[in-house]
Amino acid sequence: MLKPMNENYFCKPMTSNTLQKKIFLETYGCQMNEYDSELVRSILKKENFEFVVDELAADIVMLNTCAIREHAHRKVYGRVHSIRHARGQERPVMIGILGCMATNLRQDLLEDRSLKIDFIAGPDSYKRLPQLIQEASCDGQKSYDVTLSEFETYSDVYPSRQEGGVNAWLAVMRGCNNFCTFCVVPYTRGRERSRSPENIVDEVRRLAAEGFKQVTLLGQNVNSYCYDDHDFAYLMDEVSKVENIERIRFSSPHPKDFPDRFLDLMVANPKICKHIHLPLQAGNNRILDMMNRTYTNEDFLNLVDKIRTKIPNVALTTDVIVGFPTETDGEFEDTLEIVTRARFDSAFIFKYSERHGTIASKEYPDDVTEEIKTERIMQLNKIQKEITYQKNLAHVGETQTVLLEPYPEAKNKNLMPGRTDGNILVILPQGPYKGGDMIKVRITAATPHALKGQSV
Numbered sequence: 001m002l003k004p005m006n007e008n009y010f011c012k013p014m015t016s017n018t019l020q021k022k023i024f025l026e027t028y029g030c031q032m033n034e035y036d037s038e039l040v041r042s043i044l045k046k047e048n049f050e051f052v053v054d055e056l057a058a059d060i061v062m063l064n065t066c067a068i069r070e071h072a073h074r075k076v077y078g079r080v081h082s083i084r085h086a087r088g089q090e091r092p093v094m095i096g097i098l099g100c101m102a103t104n105l106r107q108d109l110l111e112d113r114s115l116k117i118d119f120i121a122g123p124d125s126y127k128r129l130p131q132l133i134q135e136a137s138c139d140g141q142k143s144y145d146v147t148l149s150e151f152e153t154y155s156d157v158y159p160s161r162q163e164g165g166v167n168a169w170l171a172v173m174r175g176c177n178n179f180c181t182f183c184v185v186p187y188t189r190g191r192e193r194s195r196s197p198e199n200i201v202d203e204v205r206r207l208a209a210e211g212f213k214q215v216t217l218l219g220q221n222v223n224s225y226c227y228d229d230h231d232f233a234y235l236m237d238e239v240s241k242v243e244n245i246e247r248i249r250f251s252s253p254h255p256k257d258f259p260d261r262f263l264d265l266m267v268a269n270p271k272i273c274k275h276i277h278l279p280l281q282a283g284n285n286r287i288l289d290m291m292n293r294t295y296t297n298e299d300f301l302n303l304v305d306k307i308r309t310k311i312p313n314v315a316l317t318t319d320v321i322v323g324f325p326t327e328t329d330g331e332f333e334d335t336l337e338i339v340t341r342a343r344f345d346s347a348f349i350f351k352y353s354e355r356h357g358t359i360a361s362k363e364y365p366d367d368v369t370e371e372i373k374t375e376r377i378m379q380l381n382k383i384q385k386e387i388t389y390q391k392n393l394a395h396v397g398e399t400q401t402v403l404l405e406p407y408p409e410a411k412n413k414n415l416m417p418g419r420t421d422g423n424i425l426v427i428l429p430q431g432p433y434k435g436g437d438m439i440k441v442r443i444t445a446a447t448p449h450a451l452k453g454q455s456v
């Protein structure tokens, strides 16, 4: 239970002079973390904390961290030192670590004297943040809560999103039960749990009323969504009935949960974008088995074929890890072959990096050298870049419906970005349209990274 905010809640009297309530929040990692930062803003704004954009103007700096990415660890350590350094001795700042690294590395963080972290909150403890900040500010103590919950879904918190946005992230489930051997998520975010469809649809209605045009349903394993007897297909169908929401996306699914019923719904429902992010991870069966992915490369290719047969214009993207423990050159070539055959529209390719606490870190020594991982990632990137370019070129001459993003291009204010249904970036000249508009665009040129177009 949270203590009520009253005069006695903070150790010093709550006057605007003595209360240190200006927060600078920095977010690392995935879309789920961006969404969690919106939850954190909402929870703390209710307690009269203020969020500032100038780090030096803040009393409290919070880093919402990611434990998946390579070097995440080192980056956050470096960042904490740079925050302290920028202040000097005279203007101390309170530093809090949130998110996946908080859970995974709490012991290291608390014991590392040079870091001087004041408070730590894991992904299921954000409602306790006001209390954790208060405890840390009272007696110079460190405070932390990294307990994982089987129930917390934050369904009672309405995230504080950026005003004027076009896309809203919305977590429909949290946690993961899959235990892929390389992945830290089941340990940092706990077991799978889903929000009720009614609660999600209510939030989507509110988003539509606020002017959002697109909702991206998020989950670590989003298509295993399950609430009572309701599956992910049911949820998508319900969400799509909300008026004024034009597009629905989802991220990230697991290849094991793609019933025909869901693919049929994608075909039939014009609001559901024809884009599936389908993480392959590896193309060799021994490695897939060691990863505990529960499918073979043949199963994966069959699923790709089935999806493409049902939804011919679908965009498929993927994640691949190179250099998983014991992966041989020949086994890596299987991955090259599957990537070449699947012809993904784009891919995120990672070097395997051992994560503390995972099954792989305990059972398989990280024995592929950095040099070989670099060689493999370069080889795979080269092949994928060419496929992406060819696929982008195939769109030239087409007319696509593009949802315009809220801001002009950062580099050239005369240009406007938007996204196709397949989530490809399209750049077009400024015109009599604005962010949030859905317009018809003729695709005039392609690069390996984006399309260029003209409104028609």
Ligand code: 5AD
Pocket: 068, 182, 183, 184, 279, 281, 319, 320, 321, 350, 351, 352, 353, 354, 355
């Ligand atoms: N090493 C490298 N890549 C990883 N990913 C997850 N864990 C690791 C790891 N230990 C990648 C997977 C996942 C994506 C989000 O991050 O490809 O799909």
Ligand code: SF4
Pocket: 176, 177, 178, 179, 180, 183, 184, 185, 186, 220, 221, 254
């Ligand atoms: Fe990690 Fe696998 Fe769960 Fe994805 S499905 S979050 S890779 S354990």
